[in-house]
Amino acid sequence: MVSREENLRAEIDSLRQEMTKLQDEMVAFRLSQKVLIEVTTGCHSSPGGIIRGALQKTLDVCADVSCNAENGSLFLLDPASGKIIDAILTRTEVIPEKRAKLIGNVLDHGLAGWVSRNRQLGLITDTEQDDRWLTLPDQPYIVRSALGVPIINGKKELLGIITLLHSQTNHFTSRMAESMQAIAEHIGLVLENARLYGQLDTYSKALDNELEKGRQIQIDFLPYDIPQLDDWEIVACFHPAKQVAGDFYDAFTFDNNQIGLVIADVCDKGVGAALFMALFRSLIRIFSGEIQFRGTAAPILQAHKPKNSDWIGKSNATNLAHLNALQAVRLTNNYVAEKHWQMSMFATLFFGMLDPKTGILSYINGGHEPLFIVNQDGIKQTLNSTGPAVGMMPNMQFGIQQVKLERGDILIGYTDGVTEAKSPTGKLFTDDRLKEIVEKSADSASELMERIKNNLFNYMDDAPQFDDITMLAVRRN
Secondary structure, three states, X not given: OOOHHHHHHHHHHHHHHHHHHHHHHHHHHHHHHHHHHHHHHHHHHOHHHHHHHHHHHHHHHHHHHHOOOOEEEEEEEOOOOOOEEEEEOOOOOOOHHHHHHHHHHHHHHOHHHHHHHHOOOEEEOOHHHOOOOOOOOOOOOOOXXXXXXXXXXXXXXXXXXXXEEEOOOOOOOHHHHHHHHHHHHHHHHHHHHHHHHHHHHHHHHHHHHHHHHHHHHXXXXXXXXXXXXXXXXXEEEEEOOOOOOOEEEEEEEOOOOOEEEEEEEEOOOOHHHHHHHXXXXXXXXXXXXXXXXXXXXXXHHHHOOOOOOOOOOOOHHHHHHHHHHHHHHHHHHHHHHHHOHHHOOOEEEEEEEEOOOOOEEEEEEEOOOOEEEEEOOEXXXXXXXXXXXXXXXXXXXXXXXEEEOOOOOEEEEEOHHHHOOEOOOOOEXXXXXXXXXXXXXXXXXXXXXHHHHHHXXXXXXXXXXXXXXXXXXXXXX
């Protein structure tokens, strides 16, 4: 019959075992925390080396703290294929020429290979008496005991193998092995997170590379040379956002010496916006030079007279040339809406035709921000929208307007990246603030442009901007 004292001793032994198990789990948890902290700290200094940093920190912590091992190795495996992704072979670097051969031998014949195949702890108390141990011909250190531990994640996938080494026999005990197994379970989570972080870092860099390509596409389609004309000044500003958007401007000369002026903003962000920006810009240029109305000028001009006004240009030839070119907006709208409707891409766009001799400007404003004509007295006229955004639906109507730029007048156009620029506190620059700036007189288009830029960039300070800042200014001297 079991005495009361014996029952008490059995309960005490059971409690001691539970306490030991809890202590081992606490050690495992603290060690995994240490690895996680070390790895996270390393991410800030070298994000590209997140996986290797995790491997080295894991090996160092396990060897130094848990078992007082003298050397060790750690293999990181691809859970799907079982192939090695990366490895720390020993705490003393191995020359690259021997690396591949060493890994192959260890995984084929060594303790790490046995652990990989059996997915369980491998404890060797004496390497000379255990055929699981592979002695290498030129091994630079003595190994008499070894411990191999599988690192398995929550999905029961093998993520890696830790091998710890010592020069004395019987250094690693069963309790050490159990502690290392508990540690490995926590390390599995750390390495899995590190692997995912590394994939995220790779994806982020690839995305940044694609965005940079989009930004370069955008910049390459801006005009290299803005037309230089007697008695006229044309200047532009383009400041790309951190995230690729779809702004563009253009200024080009026709064979009849008329000047085409464009400022536009393609909806959406990213490489898609940059590609559609290139498409819109190319279509406007092509269609404005291809389409020619045939027949008597007067009835054609009457049928396409400017919205809410008559033609103020005295030359029918010039008016007809402007009308021909401005049909590019309608044709571009139909092409994009019919060919690329599934992309839901459109652009707000101002396209103007300027006669440098007379100052007559014929234009279509397709849903774009209003442009201002300013002189020494402030804002003289506002060029509001004359039609919808371009590319939304086919067969839309775009009204044509005509104005005349007198000597000293400045035409200033911009995209919503200007008025919606944000300060460090998140407040918008606003239309009213822009109007206050352009109301003040300027002696040149360059002076007005610089004034806007200085005010705008001082307002933004170092706040990140997510839309392009684009402006176009034309002055008749």
